[in-house]
């Protein structure tokens with residue numbers, strides 16, 4: 079059978095409307111487009127400027143297109159007109175938003191009927207796209223914004239339920255069975271199903287089922303980073319998967335090019351240039367979480383008590399866009415506070431940055447690894463507690479700030495004291511073998527990451543394999559369609 083030519087392949091990407099999902103999806107689309115595949119990003123109006131900037135940047139060079147989808151109605155319990163996480167104010171609202179995504183099902187079906195892609199790569203948070211794809215006989219792949227490690231951790235928890243044998247939620251730990259390393263967690267660090275709504279719990283089961291029935295899973299990781307877990311996922315769990323990351327290395331962050339970010343960029347670089355190599359602590363908790371005031375105060379106390387200069391990104395969301403997009407240099411040059419969106423890749427890759435206080439989002443984790451910056455881990459929710467274990471226990475490139483509790487509601491969030499922040503920063507920034515060996519490992523991992531995406535590297539080859547598989551499967555589909 080002759081397979082479809084890759085220049086004739088059209089893939090539609092449908093990312094969840096949050097920075098941590100849209101950004102790597104854009105990077106992924108760019109990687110496909112570099113191989114000649116036509117790509118369309120389907121998203122809601124609030125993220126269209128970011129996608130459009132990327133398209134304009136590569137205009138005439140790469141086949142990337144934008145298509146818009148809108149929620150049919152305003153979602154009850156959320157700010158009016160909300161169509162992405164940027165306008166949400168709390169964990170509670172984020173959960174309502176996640177549970178309401180299936181209302182996009184009919185508009186999504188209409189978009190597919192109109193755009194007629196050969197194949198779709200949709201977010202893990204859109205399990206219902208599987209049924210639409212099946213109905214329209216289009217192969218669906220899932221884009222996991224998670225590591226193989228965390229996918230294996232989730233499987234172990236669901237399969238063996240080790241946490242059910244534990245009585246003390248916080249102080250007793252359990253080992254996750256069946257994994258390549260003896261990874262320990264406490265019950266308070268995983269999502270407690272009794273504390274979430276039935277709709278949210280249902281969403282998680284649907285996500286698992288739909289990933290299992292999809293054509294396969296695309297993972298933003300590289301083989302050399304987690305070989306045992308990639309093998310475990312493919313061979314033991316038995317899912318078809320392609321590792322194509324780190325996708326951030328395939329891309330220039332065009333999204334940072336808006337006017338506000340340009341000012342941040344210039345101010346940050348000027349300030350960073352004035353600092354000694356490896357002396358600055360970068361603090362950022364991702365694209366969607368805003369900390370309660372009490373925690374912000376403790377963090378400020380901790381950072382000010384340390385000897386080290388810092389850049390701290392404070393994303394405060396109040397019913398709309400990221401507010402007060404500005405950069406403030408503190409008196410005496412001790413720190414820079416960014417209210418709003420920071421040029422994270424630029425900051426992490428600056429030689430002055432010596433440590434990253436991170437919420438352990440998977441993109442931030444990969445970006446820190448690629449930039450060779452050791453991490454101080456402060457997970458909040460989702461896969462972040464798994465990523466903390468991966469960073470600290472498996473890769474040994476970070477130290478914990480010491481959080482024990484998964485955040486379901488930020489009002490009940492455990493308070494990390496300023497002195498604990500100071501302790502972790504001093505441990506990480508002090509001299510000694512621990513820090514040196516972390517840096518050495520990070521240098522090696524960073525080199526492996528670059529090699530993985532270069533021509534002939536493991537992720538480059540897996541992406542090519544994926545394109546080849548899709549060309550075959552789509553031409554089979556075309557033949558079946560023409561017979562009908």
Ligand code: UDP
Pocket residue numbers: 096097098099101362363364365366367391418419420421422423438439440441442443445
């Ligand atoms: N990011 C950024 N500037 C910010 C905050 C976040 O560029 O001020 C980017 C960061 O580089 C990463 C993504 O947003 O690519 C966040 O993804 P991650 O998985 O780390 O966390 P999430 O936002 O999904 O919690």
